[in-house]
Amino acid sequence: MKAMEFNSGKIPVWCPGCGNFAIWNAIKGALADLEISGKDVVNISGIGCSGKMLNHLRTYGFHTLHGRTLPVATGVKLSNHKLTVVVNGGDGDGYGMGVGHFIHAIRRNLDVTYLVHDNHIYGLTTGQASPTTDKGLKSKSTPHGVIDEPLNPLAVALNAGATFVARGYSGEVEHLKELIKAGINYKGFAYIDILQPCVTFGKTYSYEYYDERIYKLDESYDFTNFDNAMKKIWEKEKIALGIIYKKERDEYASLHPQLKDDILLNSTGKLRDISDELARFK
Amino acid sequence: MSVITWKIGGPAGFGIMSAGPMFAMALKRSGYSVHGYPEYPSIIRGGYNNYHVTFSDKPVFSVYNRCDILVALDKVVFDSETITKNMIVIADFDNIKGTEDLECKKVNIPFKKILKDNELPDIVKNSIALGVSAKILGIDEEILFKLFEENYPAKVLDMNISAAKIGMEFCLDEMKFKAPKGNSNFKDNLLMTGNEAIALGAVKAGLGFYSTYPMTPASSILHYLAKLEEKYGIIVKHTEDEISGIIMAIGASYAGVRAMTGTSGGGLSLMTEGVGLAAITETPLVIALSQRPGPATGMPTWTEQADLKFVLNISQDEFVKIVLTPGDLNELFYMTFEAFNLADRYQVPVFVLTDKFLSESHFCEAIFNDNGLKIDRGFIFEGNSEAPMEFFPRYKEVENGIPMKSNPGTPGGLYKAPGNEHDDFGFVATDSKTRIKNQERRFKKEEFIKKELPLPKLYGPKDAEITFVCWGSTKQPLMEALKHNDKFNFLHFSAINPIDWKQVKNMFKDKNLVAIETNFTGQLASVIAEKTGIVIKDKYLKYDGRPFFVEEIIEYVKRGN
Ligand SMILES: Cc1ncc(C[n+]2csc(CCOP(=O)(O)OP(=O)(O)O)c2C)c(N)n1
Ligand code: SF4
Numbered sequence: 001m002k003a004m005e006f007n008s009g010k011i012p013v014w015c016p017g018c019g020n021f022a023i024w025n026a027i028k029g030a031l032a033d034l035e036i037s038g039k040d041v042v043n044i045s046g047i048g049c050s051g052k053m054l055n056h057l058r059t060y061g062f063h064t065l066h067g068r069t070l071p072v073a074t075g076v077k078l079s080n081h082k083l084t085v086v087v088n089g090g091d092g093d094g095y096g097m098g099v100g101h102f103i104h105a106i107r108r109n110l111d112v113t114y115l116v117h118d119n120h121i122y123g124l125t126t127g128q129a130s131p132t133t134d135k136g137l138k139s140k141s142t143p144h145g146v147i148d149e150p151l152n153p154l155a156v157a158l159n160a161g162a163t164f165v166a167r168g169y170s171g172e173v174e175h176l177k178e179l180i181k182a183g184i185n186y187k188g189f190a191y192i193d194i195l196q197p198c199v200t201f202g203k204t205y206s207y208e209y210y211d212e213r214i215y216k217l218d219e220s221y222d223f224t225n226f227d228n229a230m231k232k233i234w235e236k237e238k239i240a241l242g243i244i245y246k247k248e249r250d251e252y253a254s255l256h257p258q259l260k261d262d263i264l265l266n267s268t269g270k271l272r273d274i275s276d277e278l279a280r281f282k
Numbered sequence: 283m284s285v286i287t288w289k290i291g292g293p294a295g296f297g298i299m300s301a302g303p304m305f306a307m308a309l310k311r312s313g314y315s316v317h318g319y320p321e322y323p324s325i326i327r328g329g330y331n332n333y334h335v336t337f338s339d340k341p342v343f344s345v346y347n348r349c350d351i352l353v354a355l356d357k358v359v360f361d362s363e364t365i366t367k368n369m370i371v372i373a374d375f376d377n378i379k380g381t382e383d384l385e386c387k388k389v390n391i392p393f394k395k396i397l398k399d400n401e402l403p404d405i406v407k408n409s410i411a412l413g414v415s416a417k418i419l420g421i422d423e424e425i426l427f428k429l430f431e432e433n434y435p436a437k438v439l440d441m442n443i444s445a446a447k448i449g450m451e452f453c454l455d456e457m458k459f460k461a462p463k464g465n466s467n468f469k470d471n472l473l474m475t476g477n478e479a480i481a482l483g484a485v486k487a488g489l490g491f492y493s494t495y496p497m498t499p500a501s502s503i504l505h506y507l508a509k510l511e512e513k514y515g516i517i518v519k520h521t522e523d524e525i526s527g528i529i530m531a532i533g534a535s536y537a538g539v540r541a542m543t544g545t546s547g548g549g550l551s552l553m554t555e556g557v558g559l560a561a562i563t564e565t566p567l568v569i570a571l572s573q574r575p576g577p578a579t580g581m582p583t584w585t586e587q588a589d590l591k592f593v594l595n596i597s598q599d600e601f602v603k604i605v606l607t608p609g610d611l612n613e614l615f616y617m618t619f620e621a622f623n624l625a626d627r628y629q630v631p632v633f634v635l636t637d638k639f640l641s642e643s644h645f646c647e648a649i650f651n652d653n654g655l656k657i658d659r660g661f662i663f664e665g666n667s668e669a670p671m672e673f674f675p676r677y678k679e680v681e682n683g684i685p686m687k688s689n690p691g692t693p694g695g696l697y698k699a700p701g702n703e704h705d706d707f708g709f710v711a712t713d714s715k716t717r718i719k720n721q722e723r724r725f726k727k728e729e730f731i732k733k734e735l736p737l738p739k740l741y742g743p744k745d746a747e748i749t750f751v752c753w754g755s756t757k758q759p760l761m762e763a764l765k766h767n768d769k770f771n772f773l774h775f776s777a778i779n780p781i782d783w784k785q786v787k788n789m790f791k792d793k794n795l796v797a798i799e800t801n802f803t804g805q806l807a808s809v810i811a812e813k814t815g816i817v818i819k820d821k822y823l824k825y826d827g828r829p830f831f832v833e834e835i836i837e838y839v840k841r842g843n
Contacts, residue, residue, distance in 0.1 A: 005671070010709060039670055042537075042690045047701075054698055055709055058671055060690040062536055063700035063710075064529065065559050071526040075533020075541070076690065078517050079491060083537070083690055104522040258515045265689065267515045268490030268539045269626070269659050271652070274482055277510070278650060281472040 001058075003032040010055045019170030019196035020049060023117060024056055026173050027086065030180035031059075036084050044073050046089030046098065048124045049198070050117035053088040067097020070105040073112045074252075080263045081253040084184060085112040092122045095131040095153050102153075106160040106189055110252045113183035113190045116153065119198035120205045127201030137204060154233045154244065157191050158226070163247040164190040165229065167240065169214055170197060171207050175241060182243060187251040195239070210239065217242035284338060284462050285765075287346050288419070290411060291332035291363065292355030294325055301408035302333025304429050305415060306644050309337045310473045311425050313464025317758075318473075318644035319345040319829075324498070324582040330362045339462040341647060343610075344762040347831040351418065351459060352386075353411045354378075355393070370459060372414055389414065389457050396448055406445035413449025418459050423450065472611070472648050476640040476755075477502040479611045479648065480544070480570050483618030485514055488657060490539035493519035494527035497546040498582045499638035500572040504544065524549040528556030528569070535565045536699055538662075538689035540622050544570035547589045548579060550596070557631050558597035563699040564677070564685065564724070566625035566632075566660070570618070573637040575827050584827030585638035587754055588801035593633050594779055594809065600721075602728050604632040604735070605779040609757030611648035613776050614640070619655060624734065626660040628684060628727045637800070639829040640755035661686040666694030673697060675706040683726030728780045735777040737785055742771030748839060749773060749793040751818060753806050756798055756830060763835040770839050772798075775806065783813040796820040800829065 006028040014020045031041060041059035045051040047066035054061040060083075064072045069089045077085050094102055094116045105114070121139065122128040128141035131151040138145050157165050164186045168176035176194065183190030195214070197207050217240050222228055229245035253259050288305070292298050299320060306318035314337040323329035334349070336342050352363060354373040360381060365371060369386040374393040381388075391414055393407050409430070416426050423446070430442050474482075481503050484492070492507045494500070504520065511518040517534075521527045524545055531541040545553060550571055560567040571593060575586035593605055604624055608614045614636065621632040663674060663686050670693035677697075680686045688695030698708030703720060705711040740749075741757075742764050750760060750772035757774045764770075773789060775781075790810075797807035797818045804821040811817050822838055824830055 001671070008673075008709075037670070039693050039696060040691055044533075054700065058673075058696065060696055061698040061700075061708070062533070062563070063698060063702060064532075065555055065701055068525065068529045068556075068559075071521070071529035072533035072536070074519075074526075075491065075493070075530040075535070075539075076537045079534040079537035079539040080689075080691060100522055101526055104526070256517065257512055258517060264490050264515070264517060264534075265538045267488075269488040269622075269657055271655060271657055272486055272488060272514060274486050274650075277482065277485070278472060281474045281478070282470065 001032055001038060003028040006031055006038060006058045008056050008058050012056050013052065014049060015200045017199040018049065019119065019198065020053065020117060022170035022173045022176065023115065023194055023196060024053060026176040026180055027053070027057065029177040030184060033177070033181055034184060040082070041084045041086060042076050044069050044076065044085060044087045046093035048090035048093050048122070050088055050090035050093065067093050068101070069094065070098060070101040070114070074105065074108065074110055077110055077112055078253060078256070078259070078264060080265045081111070081259060082263055086184070087112055087114045089116055090123070091116060091118045091120060091130045091132045095151055099131070103156070103160045106157055106162045106191070108252045109163065109188040109249055111188055113180060114192065115180070116193050117196040118153070118193050119196045119202045121198050121202035123198045123201055134204070152233060153193055155230070158229060158233065158245060162191055162245070163188055163249045164243070165245040166190070166192045166243045167195065168192050169195040169210055169241055171210055172214070172241060175216060179243065186246070188249055213237065213239045214241050215239070217244070285336060285342060285346070286338065286459070286461055287334060287336050287349050288351040288353070288415065289332055289334045289349045290353040290355070290408070291330065291359040293327070293358050294322060294329045294331045295327040296331065296355050297405060297408035298331040298333050298355070300433065301412055302335065303644060304433055305412055306335045307473055308416065308421055308426050308429055309335065310468060310471070310646055312421050313466055313468060314338060315341045315468050315471070316473060316644065316646050317342045317344055319639070320642055322583050330358050339465055340765070342762065343645070343647070344758040344832055345643070345829065347833045351415065353415060355407055355411060370418070372411060389418070391449065391452050400444070400448060402441065402445055406442055409442040409445040410449035413446030414453050416446070417450045417453035418457055419461050420458065468646060470649055471646045472650065473644055473646040474611065474648070475502065475642055475644055476611065476614050476636050477572070477642065478506055479614040480618045480634060480636065481506045481510070482650070483615040484542055484568070484622070485510060485516070486655065487619045487622040488540050489516055489542055489622070491517050491531060491534035491541040492543065493521050493530040494543045494545055495521055495524045495549060497549040499574055499641045500544045500546050500549070500570060502642065503570055524552035525556065528553040529559070531567060532556060532560050532563070532565050535567055536563070536690070540626070542568040542570065544572070546572050546574050547592065550589070550592070554597050557603070558599070558601070559701050560631045561597065561601040561603065562701055562703070564629035565699065566629050568618070568621045568625050568632050568634065570634045570636065572641040573635065575825065581827045583638065585829055586800050586825060586827065587637050587756070588805065588825070590635070590753070590778065590805040590809065593635065602628070602630045602725060602731070603779065604628070604630060604731060605635065606633065606777050607635045607753040608776050609754055609774050611645045615648065615650050617776065623658040624731070627658055628731055629660065629687065630727065635754055637755050640758070645758070660684070663688040663692055663695045665692040669694045671696065673707045676708055677704060677720070678706040679723050682730045683723045732780045732782050735781050737781060738773045738775045738789060740771055740773055740789070743768050744771070746771040747794060748796055750796050750798045751806065751810070752798045753778060756800065759830040759832055759835055760798070762832045763839070766832070766836050767839050778806070778809065787814040787816065790814070790816055796822055798822045798830070800824045
């Protein structure tokens with residue numbers, strides 16, 4: 001399928017200039033480049049402007065509750081591990097509501113690609129502070145300025161044992177597309193935090209703001225070095241884009257002997273013989 | 283008819299919960315019908331544990347207050363139990379102060395001395411007690427030792443057998459208890475807990491995915507299924523919390539796999555949003571709910587039936603849900619099996635309600651067979667390879683309000699499953715026409731489900747002075763009480779929603795109704811009032827964390843209400 005063929009035919013309702021358009025294009029491009037058919041893809045979306053991604057892709061899709069993307073993804077992937085599962089959620093969705101699931105999905109190393117549309121704000125509910133909003137920033141829910149320290153989600157991921165940690169940016173679509181491709185190809189939990197300007201409510205984190213600060217990691221960067229990665233993640237003035245940390249690790253489904261020969265879907269819903277189990281109760 | 287009760291008690295950590303069920307099984311294999319009821323606090327060491335076995339040469343269903351033979355492994359038993367004249371009490375009386383004046387029949391077993399003289403560790407005290415009990419009741423020692431073999435690891439087996447043998451030697455002829463002889467009537471019966479029946483019903487139905495977070499008294503479903511997962515090719519997950527537990531199961535079911543979750547009330551509170559998600563996405567889901575007393579954490583290891591209205595009204599807005607309230611092992615097994623068919627056929631959440639009493643007690647009336655068991659996976663789209671990338675009208679009515687499912691990966695079956703209101707293809711829709719169409723279509727299913735769910739069933743003499751109205755596990759003590767009294771009968775609801783209330787109303791005609799429930803307000807009675815307009819004034823309610831004891835029911839009937 002060509003990238004264009006992944007359009008669902010529904011016109012996005014994101015604000016003009018919203019960073020979500022670029023993420024949409026990057027996903028379509030990545031699937032097209034990898035020659036994956038939309039019928040073998042499940043897009044699982046959370047709630048928020050980010051979650052609306054679901055409507056715009058010609059793939060299967062599940063639009064779950066706020067913060068609950070990763071448990072759905074786990075159920076889907078273990079039931080049919082041949083499917084490609086792409087998860088889209090926001091920073092409120094994934095780092096607020098869903099932060100527990102995030103850490104546990106990392107522990108499991110489930111083979112999905114997790115894209116967090118990180119606009120440092122709640123878009124859909126019209127501009128409250130999110131877990132990644134900087135200290136001091138005024139928002140609808142923090143008119144006197146945020147007094148909580150912001151969460152560094154990449155550091156959380158690294159410390160939780162994530163083995164594919166990357167950062168992309170809506171202003172760099174081609175680069176983002178390559179990251180998503182690498183994520184889909186990665187056998188395990190591929191986590192990509194995407195800097196996504198919200199042009200309506202997140203004015204501080206604008207394209208200009210990012211354009212001044214971002215730089216791309218080049219070939220000289222060793223993404224297998226954990227300490228390097230930690231340093232990159234805590235940089236203050238500059239923001240690194242690319243795969244920040246990557247390591248091989250057993251993927252979750254492969255650790256289930258039940259899934260060795262076939263997908264779970266093919267054995268379910270059939271009458272089973274339980275007579276030898278019953279015999280123990282006699 | 284003689285019913286005998288045997289009870290073993292001691293502090294938690296003394297092996298009561300292994301000795302009790304083992305002895306129940308020894309009795310079953312000796313030809314008795316058996317019921318076993320455990321009581322224990324929510325702590326690992328200390329506190330009072332006991333396991334109460336009721337047995338007879340005729341079917342037994344439930345627990346009595348009365349105890350004929352009491353095995354007291356420690357002093358704590360005397361603080362908690364009422365000792366009466368007719369009781370045989372087995373204890374180390376030499377070492378327990380304050381028991382000198384007790385009028386019971388004492389069987390003095392010097393546990394402390396036996397352990398010391400034979401250099402045995404404290405943990406085999408329960409095996410000594412089982413040896414004594416077997417001897418007193420005339421149980422073949424081979425039956426007991428075979429059970430030890432099945433239950434103990436090889437390295438401690440001999441130690442336990444010799445402990446039991448020593449116990450047997452201490453038992454003199456005059457200590458024997460006249461029990462009716464066991465017969466072969468119960469040879470094929472299964473002795474198991476309600477949770478085991480639920481788990482096996484699910485396995486039989488081709489369960490593929492079970493995910494939840496441990497919560498008593500539902501945890502043993504998780505434990506048992508986890509043990510079976512590799513044998514039957516099931517995935518069983520102990521998730522990070524109940525929210526994840528239910529949502530993962532929904533993900534699995536969306537992908538086409540038969541999925542279930544199970545919990546108690548506190549866990550269901552967290553799962554509530556997931557129930558709504560299953561409902562609006564029309565994802566089939568079975569939820570086993572084992573009730574216990576109390577909002578919040580309540581009384582974790584005790585019993586109550588107080589979550590009925592919670593389940594009937596669960597989640598915001600209105601949607602169709604099926605609520606099954608089985609009352610015995612057979613109903614638990616076959617209804618759990620059928621719950622998967624109903625979930626698949628109607629694409630709605632299906633609840634199987636149980637409670638601590640039914641979930642964790644041992645019952646022995648079931649056999650379980652394959653006769654007539656059929657799998658129905660409902661409408662599933664086969665695919666269209668001509669147009670593999672077409673969107674599919676997943677939410678369009680096919681029949682009786684039910685749409686057709688399409689599993690991800692199916693060519694031409696593309697759709698979106700959203701928690702939002704949506705159009706036929708699953709795209710978010712908020713126009714009034716679509717909303718009305720969807721609500722009406724989804725609720726249409728109710729009429730058809732109604733025809734499939736069982737109506738309440740009458741047990742006991744056709745005409746009686748009192749007709750108890752009950753649901754779920756209360757069937758058990760009522761069945762047992764029927765053996766002693768013919769002045770009452772009872773109507774048992776094994777399903778509550780959606781059922782044909784018009785017909786139920788007819789069943790109530792000319793009856794002196796008494797609602798009998800283990801909750802404070804009489805929840806079934808209030809559902810009946812809402813659905814039929816019939817107000818049941820007399821209620822016999824219990825809410826102390828214990829099931830109804832058989833004597834209490836007989837007493838109530840005798841008193842006249
Ligand atoms: C349980 C629950 N609580 C609150 C909401 C309301 N809500 C919808 S979107 C959202 C925040 C979304 O923020 P974010 O995840 O950052 O996504 P964005 O809209 O910025 O893409 C909230 C709080 C909800 N849908 N569900
Ligand atoms: S509110 Fe922000 S995130 Fe939402 S669509 Fe508009 S620009 Fe995008």
